[in-house]
Amino acid sequence: MIDYDLKKIKAVLFDVDGVLSAETILLSSEGEPLRTVNIKDGYAIQLACKVGLRIGIITGGNTAAVRKRYEGLGVKDICMGAGVKITAYEELLQRYGLKDEEVMFVGDDIPDLQVMKRVGCACCPKDACHDVKSVSIYISDRIGGHGVGRDVIEQVLRAQGKWLCDEAAFGW
Structure with a gap:
């Protein structure tokens, strides 16, 4: 279980390689x-988008297939080619008026560290690098690409009373 007040979370942001896809x-x-x-992961992402949790x-x-996959699930904020992720993160905070403590970020490697040190709730897969694990509030029991997204989103939505709460849960 994630040791954080998940009711505060307004946005869940993900790295792709090593988190939503295998290493x-x-x-x-x-x-x-x-x-x-x-x-x-796809089911949880589309449900989160439907019930108002911002997913990014x-x-x-920077591949068209990644953009197409996540746009198809309802994700509006897809920052690709983010060489320095903290810049994209700060732009998202500004765009939506979010505070660090309202954001969860799920990463697995060194390029994710700056963002993970800023967000309220840093999470990672169990096969993340040591440096990422050391700053994570929660280390999933799943490896990257094998359900990490579902794990964290389901916990957030359950805490917020939005998991299986209406008809949105029973369709794509």
Whole structure:
């Protein structure tokens, strides 16, 4: 269980590689990374969007497939090619008038550290690097790409009384 007042959370932001997709990726013949995604993560993300929890992506990657996947789930804030993630994070705070303590960020590696040190609730998969684990309030029992998103979103929505609360839960 996440040891944080999850009722405060207004936004959950995710890195992609190593969090919503596995650390090991295939490369297409054109050199584009091919990622796997978790269907249960997808369900939780689309439900969170429907019930008013802001979901965002901040990733250093920049592929059309990632954008298409998360836009299709209802994610409005997809920051791709974010070489310095703290800049994208600060832009999101400003855009929506959010405070650090109202944000959860789920990351797994060094480029995520600046954001993780700022947010109220830093989380990571169990296979995150040591430095990320050391700043995380919660370390999921799932490895990246295998349900970390579902794990944290379900906990937030349950705490807020929005998990399985209406018909939105029973469809895509």
